[in-house]
Amino acid sequence: MNERRKFILSMARGIGLAAMGALAWSAYVGEVRSAPLILRPPGALPESDFLRTCIKCGLCALACPYETLRLAAPGDNNPIGTPYFVPREIPCYMCEDIPCVPVCPTGALNEASLRNEAGAWEIKKMDMGVAVVDVEACVAFWGIQCDACYRACPLMDEAIYLKYEKNERTGKHAFLKPVVNTNVCTGCGLCERACITEKPAIFVLPNAIALGKVGDHYIKGWDSGDEARVAGAKAETTQTQINEKSAVDSLNSDEGF
Amino acid sequence: MKKIRFMILRRLTQFGLLGLYIGANVFGWTVLQGNLSSSLLFETIPLTDPYAIMQMTLAGAVLGFDVLLGALIITLFYLIIGGRAFCAWVCPVNLITDAANKLRRVLGISQVQKRVYMSRAIRFWILGLGLLLSFVMGVAAFEMISPISMVHRGTVFGMGLGVGAIIVIFLFDLFVHENGWCGHLCPLGAFYSLLGRFSLIRVYHDAEACTACMKCKEVCPEKEVLHMVAKRSESVVMGECTNCGRCIEVCDDDALGFSLKKFATQTKEKSL
Ligand code: SF4
Numbered sequence: 001m002n003e004r005r006k007f008i009l010s011m012a013r014g015i016g017l018a019a020m021g022a023l024a025w026s027a028y029v030g031e032v033r034s035a036p037l038i039l040r041p042p043g044a045l046p047e048s049d050f051l052r053t054c055i056k057c058g059l060c061a062l063a064c065p066y067e068t069l070r071l072a073a074p075g076d077n078n079p080i081g082t083p084y085f086v087p088r089e090i091p092c093y094m095c096e097d098i099p100c101v102p103v104c105p106t107g108a109l110n111e112a113s114l115r116n117e118a119g120a121w122e123i124k125k126m127d128m129g130v131a132v133v134d135v136e137a138c139v140a141f142w143g144i145q146c147d148a149c150y151r152a153c154p155l156m157d158e159a160i161y162l163k164y165e166k167n168e169r170t171g172k173h174a175f176l177k178p179v180v181n182t183n184v185c186t187g188c189g190l191c192e193r194a195c196i197t198e199k200p201a202i203f204v205l206p207n208a209i210a211l212g213k214v215g216d217h218y219i220k221g222w223d224s225g226d227e228a229r230v231a232g233a234k235a236e237t238t239q240t241q242i243n244e245k246s247a248v249d250s251l252n253s254d255e256g257f
Numbered sequence: 258m259k260k261i262r263f264m265i266l267r268r269l270t271q272f273g274l275l276g277l278y279i280g281a282n283v284f285g286w287t288v289l290q291g292n293l294s295s296s297l298l299f300e301t302i303p304l305t306d307p308y309a310i311m312q313m314t315l316a317g318a319v320l321g322f323d324v325l326l327g328a329l330i331i332t333l334f335y336l337i338i339g340g341r342a343f344c345a346w347v348c349p350v351n352l353i354t355d356a357a358n359k360l361r362r363v364l365g366i367s368q369v370q371k372r373v374y375m376s377r378a379i380r381f382w383i384l385g386l387g388l389l390l391s392f393v394m395g396v397a398a399f400e401m402i403s404p405i406s407m408v409h410r411g412t413v414f415g416m417g418l419g420v421g422a423i424i425v426i427f428l429f430d431l432f433v434h435e436n437g438w439c440g441h442l443c444p445l446g447a448f449y450s451l452l453g454r455f456s457l458i459r460v461y462h463d464a465e466a467c468t469a470c471m472k473c474k475e476v477c478p479e480k481e482v483l484h485m486v487a488k489r490s491e492s493v494v495m496g497e498c499t500n501c502g503r504c505i506e507v508c509d510d511d512a513l514g515f516s517l518k519k520f521a522t523q524t525k526e527k528s529l
Pocket residue numbers: 041042063064065066067068069091092093094095098099100101
């Protein structure tokens with residue numbers, strides 16, 4: 001009997017310790033896996049799939065000729081061992097042959113997502129994030145000519161263009177304002193790298209952070225192509241019960257006075 | 258020299274492999290690229306950590322063919338050369354824990370400290386917990402905290418605060434518990450010890466030649482596996498043996514040596 005009690009007690013102790021360990025461990029894992037601002041290599045799966053699929057081998061980083069990709073080290077505050085890039089330091093140069101992707105052994109970098117119908121590489125299909133302009137910090141919006149970001153962009157005039165506007169302050173100059181087409185921009189960060197301000201006025205953010213979503217309630221009536229976007233929309237009919245009692249003319253009633 | 262021949266060989270393989278990985282990053286060598294989680298040998302053959310693959314699969318990842326093949330190759334490899342041969346011959350953490358152990362012996366800490374108060378079974382709990390948490394959290398749980406990956410990846414790709422992991426393991430093994438990490442906690446070692454039960458290359462003990470000096474038990478990091486010493490002639494079958502060869506080197510009577518696994522029934526007949 002005593003032996004059995006001992007056994008049960010030691011079992012219980014084991015389970016208690018395991019539960020405690022599991023709690024601390026899972027809390028830590030939950031904490032370190034969320035890095036909403038991280039920028040992943042080209043062709044990366046959506047973040048939660050990427051995190052469970054990347055084995056942290058670093059083959060993508062080894063394949064990158066510009067040393068753009070780095071593996072998160074302890075202390076970087078990013079999910080440990082996973083590849084990411086910091087555009088202001090080294091942007092992605094959007095290599096024509098995308099060497100970082102086919103070496104990935106797990107499929108965390110999805111080759112198929114970067115090929116066109118003919119099976120050739122299509123660098124325009126990269127979608128690491130999107131560039132955002134801080135119009136207060138960008139000197140082009142002050143009226144000073146710059147266009148550094150515009151000229152740095154591999155998809156010049158597609159992903160980023162210059163919008164000309166009259167400078168009413170001087171009356172004789174033009175604004176050359178950089179505007180990003182978020183549908184085309186790949187998030188390579190060459191613009192962020194090129195930006196001349198102390199802290200870049202144009203910078204790349206992950207799509208999930210930077211992009212809004214209209215939803216089904218609005219449609220471009222003038223654009224027949226926009227129908228497709230709301231194809232899945234469901235009509236929702238709400239019914240409000242009408243009050244059956246007659247309305248009371250509270251102002252003109254004597255009640256309460 | 259004969260007394261440290263396996264030690265020298267082990268250090269050569271450990272540092273040699275590290276050198277190849279570092280060379281791949283620094284000089285662009287293409288012999289062995291990547292790290293211990295997954296690598297590419299001669300730019301063609303994938304090699305992958307099977308425990309990581311198990312966690313990732315449980316986490317719900319749909320994995321590419323390359324890593325699955327790599328995990329199969331590694332599993333077969335260690336089924337032949339001995340499961341925890343990974344520990345003694347490849348793992349970089351072994352360099353740290355061996356160093357701690359050495360210093361422990363020099364300082365005579367084990368004489369002062371009670372040797373064992375942590376169960377060697379904890380590692381198997383952690384192994385299972387790693388799989389369970391991977392399933393629950395949807396991300397390879399041990400890979401998120403693994404000091405083995407941290408140390409190896411850090412050495413190849415840049416350490417960051419990863420030096421902390423090295424220091425913690427070193428101090429733990431030095432002051433807290435003899436063979437604390439590798440012998441009690443590490444789930445990867447536990448995983449390989451499961452493979453080791455079925456491995457082909459094992460240490461064989463010849464009880465007839467043995468003079469019962471017990472030097473082998475003194476030097477072995479997993480003493481339990483040598484339970485047959487001076488009693489029966491048989492192979493070390495317990496998976497925890499790391500095939501480090503320390504016992505073989507230390508034995509003056511040639512009572513221990515590497516051989517293909519001999520099964521207990523065969524060996525008994527022999528000793529009769
Ligand atoms: S596309 Fe080229 S520059 Fe960009 S991450 Fe891949 S290898 Fe590096």
